[in-house]
Amino acid sequence: MTEPSVRLMSFSHAGRPGYGLVKGDGVVDLSRRYGERWRDLSEVVAEGALEHLLTDASGLPADLELSSLRYEIPVPSPEKIICVGVNYPDRNEEYKDNQAAPPNPSLFVRFPRSFVGHDRPLLRPAESQQLDYEGEVVIVIGRAGRRISEAQALDHIAALSLCNEGTLRDWVRHAKFNVTQGKYFDGSGSIGPWLVPFRDESQIADIKLETRVNGELRQSDRTSRMIFSFRKIINYVSTFTTLVPGDVLVTGTPTGAGARLDPPRWLKPGDVVEVAAQGLGTLRNTIEDEK
Numbered sequence: 001m002t003e004p005s006v007r008l009m010s011f012s013h014a015g016r017p018g019y020g021l022v023k024g025d026g027v028v029d030l031s032r033r034y035g036e037r038w039r040d041l042s043e044v045v046a047e048g049a050l051e052h053l054l055t056d057a058s059g060l061p062a063d064l065e066l067s068s069l070r071y072e073i074p075v076p077s078p079e080k081i082i083c084v085g086v087n088y089p090d091r092n093e094e095y096k097d098n099q100a101a102p103p104n105p106s107l108f109v110r111f112p113r114s115f116v117g118h119d120r121p122l123l124r125p126a127e128s129q130q131l132d133y134e135g136e137v138v139i140v141i142g143r144a145g146r147r148i149s150e151a152q153a154l155d156h157i158a159a160l161s162l163c164n165e166g167t168l169r170d171w172v173r174h175a176k177f178n179v180t181q182g183k184y185f186d187g188s189g190s191i192g193p194w195l196v197p198f199r200d201e202s203q204i205a206d207i208k209l210e211t212r213v214n215g216e217l218r219q220s221d222r223t224s225r226m227i228f229s230f231r232k233i234i235n236y237v238s239t240f241t242t243l244v245p246g247d248v249l250v251t252g253t254p255t256g257a258g259a260r261l262d263p264p265r266w267l268k269p270g271d272v273v274e275v276a277a278q279g280l281g282t283l284r285n286t287i288e289d290e291k
Contacts, residue, residue, distance in 0.1 A: 011069040019040055019041045019044070030053060071119050071120065074191060081109060084233055105232070113187075121288035122187060122189065123288060132166065132259050138162060138163045139204075145238055150229075161191055163189065209275075
């Protein structure tokens, strides 16, 4: 997939957290220049300052090598990470007992600790061998709101990213009515590689989303086929909770997860998972056993 022209990343460098603008193989260290005003990208988003930051930084040279940095999740400490369950038609049809499209989205939340950044290993815990992948598009809220109308919903988006919403399949079935246990294992999923500023609906209206494991295409669909649109997700979620800047909405995965293959194919140490979407880049992670 083509890399976006504007990319903001959160990173660690020599034990120091930071954020910057990616330029080719380098990064403009914006945290060194603007850190007293904005400690991290969460604060930049909260002030609605992404475009201001980009304007100021556009002429600055890269001063860090990208290869010297460790990617962190782009929004370091979101108040909320809310994930949408079944949100593509073929994914819905996997549930044989009820193939009719649901009237409202299925939702669950995750903790930031359950995610790592780009190019870092996802952790397979000792408690389960059934680590699975789910490639998804992420929207980051930039403007607070409650009961946001669908017509105004996109005005509340600050940026876009990608997610591998890693899941422990046997643990999501530990209880009758929830998936919490299988979605919260430390380091089991990833978000990144960066934030792409949201400027207009064409960036998300009909883009291809794909997931590959060791180069093999496993998931592929287009956002135009989502059961619940980005507008509807924002509208629905904001009905029961105030969305605030930095909130992360993970918008659903296509069919093709390892659990649905015959026989199931779980992620194992050494595997490489890539989630890619047009205009957003590629989120890449290896798999390791948790130590």
